[in-house]
Amino acid sequence: MTAALLSPSPEQTELLGAALGAVLRAGDVVLLTGDLGAGKTQFTKGIAHALGVREAVTSPTFNLILEYDTANGGVLRHFDLYRLEDADELGDIDYFGLIEGEAISVVEWGDKFSEALPLDYLLVAFALDEGDARRLSLTAAGERGAQLLAEARTALLAANGGGALYA
Ligand SMILES: Nc1ncnc2c1ncn2[C@@H]1O[C@H](COP(=O)(O)OP(=O)(O)OP(=O)(O)O)[C@@H](O)[C@H]1O
Ligand SMILES: [Mg+2]
Numbered sequence: 001m002t003a004a005l006l007s008p009s010p011e012q013t014e015l016l017g018a019a020l021g022a023v024l025r026a027g028d029v030v031l032l033t034g035d036l037g038a039g040k041t042q043f044t045k046g047i048a049h050a051l052g053v054r055e056a057v058t059s060p061t062f063n064l065i066l067e068y069d070t071a072n073g074g075v076l077r078h079f080d081l082y083r084l085e086d087a088d089e090l091g092d093i094d095y096f097g098l099i100e101g102e103a104i105s106v107v108e109w110g111d112k113f114s115e116a117l118p119l120d121y122l123l124v125a126f127a128l129d130e131g132d133a134r135r136l137s138l139t140a141a142g143e144r145g146a147q148l149l150a151e152a153r154t155a156l157l158a159a160n161g162g163g164a165l166y167a
Pocket of ligand 1: 007008009010011013034035036037038039040041042043059061082108131132133134
């Protein structure tokens with residue numbers, strides 16, 4: 001199963017992120033891919049909002065990892081692998097230890113190292129379209145990934161007013 005949607009604006013991308021945030025559970029891993037400026041951080045702002053994060057979400061490009069407390073006492077951990085040059089550097093930030101924990105993990109440039117993909121994940125790929133439009137494509141791996149994809153597909157299509165690009 002896959003799903004694809006069109007987002008016409010930054011605000012809609014944030015709403016789509018919030019729709020995903022509402023179906024995320026402790027331990028879930030969401031990989032975000034797509035060019036610079038495609039909307040990965042914008043989408044994460046929506047995820048954080050839905051999880052009740054009170055702090056402003058900013059890009060983790062330079063920090064590599066930013067952490068936020070969620071309303072239910074959990075943690076949202078926002079990674080950005082853009083600046084890493086080698087998969088070995090993932091060990092330096094305990095990437096696998098962290099994503100296997102109880103926090104919700106959102107990883108920008110999350111498919112950068114194909115040899116270092118988690119077993120279970122939802123992947124949201126962003127692509128630039130005409131003007132401000134962005135295409136979002138959802139795929140997944142693993143048992144929880146597949147379950148999350150099914151839930152996310154329903155939630156995001158509803159948030160898009162049923163407007164699928166194709167599904
Ligand atoms: N439909 C849209 N969805 C998301 N962002 C949009 C859209 N249209 C325009 N934008 C603009 O594009 C930019 C997206 O920036 P954002 O930081 O989310 O990208 P990113 O994918 O995280 O990039 P990077 O790889 O540099 O971290 C913002 O300035 C946002 O206002
Ligand atoms: Mg970003």
